[in-house]
Amino acid sequence: MLHKGLALFSPSVEAEADTKLVHYASWQLQDVKGNAIDFKDLKGKVVLINFWATWCPPCIAEMPNLQKLHDAYKDKVVFLFVSNEKKEKIEGFLSKNKYSFNVFTSLENPSEFEVSSIPRTLLINKEGKIIIDKEGAANWNSETVRETLDDLLK
Template sequence: MLKKVTFTLFLFSLMTIALTHTMAEAAPDNLPGLRVGEKAPEFELKTLDGKTVKLSDYRGKKVILNFWATWCPPCKAEMPDIQKYYNEADDNVEILAVNIDPQYDVKKFVRDANVTFPVLLDSKDEVNTLYKILTIPTTYFIDGEGIIRSKHLSVMTTEIIREHIKNM
């Protein structure tokens, strides 16, 4: 039974990736979620260690705002690349990873994945709703003025992240 559930989740994830890649190539401005060029909505969330973080705390920096879940295979697949980029990024770039399933053991996931960038907990599903997240992973690239400059729906590699940041 567990194998069937795992296989079904894996198959669903692959179909989601294929669909979002097709949508992104066809019409990037028609992707689900907030539109490129909009001001990124302000939010306030707690980190894993209980610190309160607001998006406006990072004004003046480029922000990679990544929405993910512990049960999501594509999210797990991109974590090492996001961490690799975080390790090489300069001080003008910040990564904020918004977890949408804090009822699970997010701390264990972060520890096992060796994640060192800030992980925020959307325990009331408010930011997920505010940013109109329909599929995960979804990542918004926000400039220093707080404007969404691009978004990516699907697994990111380090190269994809570099390209989005370069074009900001």
């Protein structure tokens, strides 16, 4: 219940001076259907990356809001939901909860990002700056996040 409460708060947008630049190094990902993508090919796009797991209570708490955000922006923003779990476990979780977003597994450690705890979510603008870097559960379908996305997509 505590995690659900924490997932009600909107993540903070980084101050311009605090933003980090992504270098778009090669990072191979594969979705549950077997399709591969390379992170470097996403340069110039707005990207939301969520590192999570099916066993993680804070991850589970923020998923409904991430699904709503995905539904609203899936044609405009690249969503990378990344888990290191087996395909069958991920597919079962998505099916049980009726989530429609695609989940990826990393075929190599991402050289761009150090992930020491989950959930960790990053919002990257078209210029490659990390606008939001949030560890822990948050409300990703908040007015703040939607306004930020709308500004990034202009």
